[in-house]
Amino acid sequence: MKAFAFKPKLVSTLKNYNRKTFMADLMAGIIVGIVALPLAIAFGIASGVTPEKGIITAIVAGLIISVFGGSRVQIGGPTGAFIIIIYGIIQQYGFEGLTIATLMAGAFLVMFGLLRLGTIIKYIPYPIVVGFTSGIAVTIFTTQIKDLFGLTMTEVPSDFIEKWIAYAHCFGSVDPWSAAVGILSVAVIAVTPKFSKKIPGSLIAIIIMTVAVLLLKQFAGVSTVETIGDRFAISNELPEAHMPAMTWETVKSLVSPAITIAILGAIESLLSATVADGVIGDRHDSNTELVAQGLANLASPLFGGIPATGAIARTMTNINNGGRTPVAGIIHAVVLLMIFLFLMPLAQYIPMACLAGVLVVVSYGMCGWRSFAALMKNPKSDVSVLLITFFLTIIFDLTIAIEVGLIIACLLFMKRMSETTDVKVISDEIDPNDEADIETGNLEHLVIPQGVEVYEINGPYFFGAGNRFEEIMAAFGDRPKVRIIRMRKVPFVDSTGIHNLQNLCTMSRNEGIQIVLSGVNPKVEAVLKRSGFNETIGNENICNHIDLALERARKIVDKFSD
Missing domain, CATH: 3.30.750.24 (STAS domain)
Structure with a gap:
């Protein structure tokens, strides 16, 4: 077996680096940083942590993934795929438990890369990937109903079915102003690409709705639309590194969610890098990329961040705006840092219904309903894996879905292999x-x-x-x-x-x-x-x-x- 060679793309791309390339990376990095801002805030809040933790994750993890990664254009940070697993870990083990699980996941990812498992992970069956991605999308959408319509609820159940039952009972408490903000946010994000390819619809929606809610509160006396500041205390102070206290019992109990984070992060980052390769005509180093993802998830929780991975939407934004080296990703992290230090207090005025609208659009993009529908026409064995993974994801959790889905897929693979003999x-x-x-x-x-x-x-x-x-x-x-x-x-x-x-x-x-x-x-x-x-x-x-x-x-x- 050939020894593992750690070769970050930053090293090779800087050999022939020039001013023209830097200017392209600079513009792409600024635009991606702006795109990443509302998503980082939304993913942080939806995951059950404060808004600044989402931005800190995008800064720390995004920087490390660009510096050490195996892809020229990969942009890393918090993603929608992690929302459900993060929220579940926090509910069961607290934020300290999430920190430990993320550190363990980072160690697993580094180990995956050192053991040269990058190519193997890409062979995880497509029905499993579509099943849990679609399941995550449905679950994210479900978690946003309360904020999207401004429902008055003392507590939102964690169970999927119980959540919808609770929504049905409380739907009479819909706040029309919050619902209007949420629905209009979705509409603005949907129509923005027809007018602007550079500025993201999510940012435009946040600016318009934030200003609108401030005007309504100031001149019309409308105070029922909840904002980030109503729910969270916003801080722009850089956190100090903190290592959580670990016990053997805690580590053992968090092995399963940590492996889930690692596998999910590996799949999403390598999928993103593969898609990027097809657009720019390059070939990423999957094992180096896994090591970089591991280092990012080792560093992010030390500064209060959450799990991170390669983000397909932000990576494609980087490519479409001219980014061609990891320098663009580094600039994206610097832009986010500047926004965090100087503009973070303004985030308190962002309406929660608007962020819910952003996540509704994200969940629609994740659901991949066309791929789901196409797979339903495939052999019954593939359909079974798809549906089992999908329903386990939304009814139970992602850890069980991935474990059971992989076991079923392996059994079906072995059965097919035996039939070929x-x-x-x-x-x-x-x-x-x-x-x-x-x-x-x-x-x-x-x-x-x-x-x-x-x-x-x-x-x-x-x-x-x-x-x-x-x-x-x-x-x-x-x-x-x-x-x-x-x-x-x-x-x-x-x-x-x-x-x-x-x-x-x-x-x-x-x-x-x-x-x-x-x-x-x-x-x-x-x-x-x-x-x-x-x-x-x-x-x-x-x-x-x-x-x-x-x-x-x-x-x-x-x-x-x-």
């Missing part, structure tokens, strides 16, 4: 024109001697194939003197396959039957020898091609006949 019985004679492992020059049909059975395994020989092979042989009532197993089309064998072969040899020997292997490829033969299987069967009974195996079988039959 074919075991057949060859009787009477073998046609050399159809064979690849017969010695050159032997063009006559090879007759299978009396008392010899020939089986052929076509495909990987692992537990599924081994069980089927035993079933096929059990169906034959005759007891031959020799069983030839042709393995010329077996690309690999696992420990279960070896165990089945050893059992077969032992049972066959007890019944007076000799096993002979034919056409074993060098890799499979090396695995068999390492396991000691050649001592069980005898080296003379492992033949390179079928005519040698038949010759060996004739000698054994003749020996029995003497």
